Amino acid sequence: MGIRVKILGSNSAAPAHRRHHTAQLINIEGKYYLMDCGEATQLQLKRYKIRAQRINNIFISHLHGDHYLGLMGLLSTMHLMGRSQKLNLYGPKGLSEIITMQLKYSQTVFNYEINFVEVDTTQSKVVHEDNFVQVTSIPLNHRIPCCGYLFAEKKKNRRIKKEVLPDDFTIRNIVRLKHGEDIFDDDGNLQYKNAALTLPARKSYSYAFCSDTKYDESIIPIIKGVDMLYHEATFLEEHADRAGSTYHSTAKEAATIAKKAEVGKLILGHFSVRYKELEPIRDEAQTVFENSELALEGEEFILDL
């Protein structure tokens, strides 16, 4: 399975040119993680036939409206559609207060628990961990407290060669094989060498989401060598002054970060309303970093064998 990143929206500031605000569904081994939640994200999930109730972890980068104004509606719909499963919500200071106030005035108590985790956007720390992934915050350099998130798959088990596995093999021994152990009989004699029955574990993939930020090399040690990097590219170099004053990046800057961090692939997004055509953003990035693509809505970027 690996990691699949579905782009639900990637426009900055105001929706335009039929492009929605930032949101991405990250699918890791069939588990859904939502990254940012701009207005109408719940509609985009419906559009792409993604079951919202399967999302158990939501990450918010910062409290500019284009990154979180769809959250309250999505949480409400989860409630109305009968959710009971706990939801983890990761975001900066203020997010919990905003949700709580809106619930107060709508006199609503959700049927499910929200475990709100306030993220310190100034430090790189593990904020979430489960059987599949470890998620680490990435301090970004924006006008307000803001962080990206690094999704790193856990080390995978060795893969069983099913076709050579004896019929009488126990589950306990299969687990041992997956963990790389050899198999011994009851008398302590080597029965099977691990390598005879397994293949190496598949690669563990990593994906870093970095929006919104001005060019800042301090993120490079954190994202070094990730398989895929989403980095905002709000502007073209010709509007570099505007990028600087609004704490955003140009396509060339995003590509420079990708190159210096030696990532596998760069996805460009958070496009300014001023650009109807986006190819120039990709073209500009590719002059610095060849493997650059646009975060177009509906596109799915897959990290897998």
Add this chain to the structure above:
Amino acid sequence: MGIRVKILGSNSAAPAHRRHHTAQLINIEGKYYLMDCGEATQLQLKRYKIRAQRINNIFISHLHGDHYLGLMGLLSTMHLMGRSQKLNLYGPKGLSEIITMQLKYSQTVFNYEINFVEVDTTQSKVVHEDNFVQVTSIPLNHRIPCCGYLFAEKKKNRRIKKEVLPDDFTIRNIVRLKHGEDIFDDDGNLQYKNAALTLPARKSYSYAFCSDTKYDESIIPIIKGVDMLYHEATFLEEHADRAGSTYHSTAKEAATIAKKAEVGKLILGHFSVRYKELEPIRDEAQTVFENSELALEGEEFILDL
């Protein structure tokens, strides 16, 4: 021109069946009034090529998410797109606080002024008045503080018969004609009878918006004889128990209010997610009140000669 009501959304609770949350654009003599603002209203405005910046007055009925979660995004886009014109915002207690808190955490100060008017949802009072319309609150019977709004056009001027107007007629005298006065010469002699140069004023129309509410006849005196009534019809009679427990109405109840209030036309909306097909809602209402129609997205209901 009269009154034109464009349906931007009319689904209740959660978006479903490609139907959006409640929002209506009310166009009175070319002036735009927005009634409720569910999530993605700004996208619906774009879809129907309606310039958001022309909206100077927004009315919110209550603070359930399906009626206001698009507001913050719309206000933000107005700001980002360079609005400077003051905006009047009418809504219940809490709305101002919710907006203020979100602005605080996004560290944003809008370039335009919002004149927030807190509406007492328990009383019927004039809340807005301009050259074209008077807007009066309608207390509704819902789970949380909620009111509808009655839009009543001001008395119109008499219409000039341009084809018979003498060339040397002064603007001052035209104003007199519009106000129904006869025209006298400098010596005080009757020069023109008003009726010779004018036609009667066109009718002043009225439109009442009532969502969300359980069946409650106390609104009838307020909406008596309006040309058009939007009344929620969340459920069919077969789900009357559900309507009762959630403080909503059935189609038949909406039609009964329309009949007793002797309105010209009834528009039904705020459809439950459970209904994919809406014709049964209209059919049920029409058994009680013939001139009933569905508030389908994109439909425009026009009150004009």
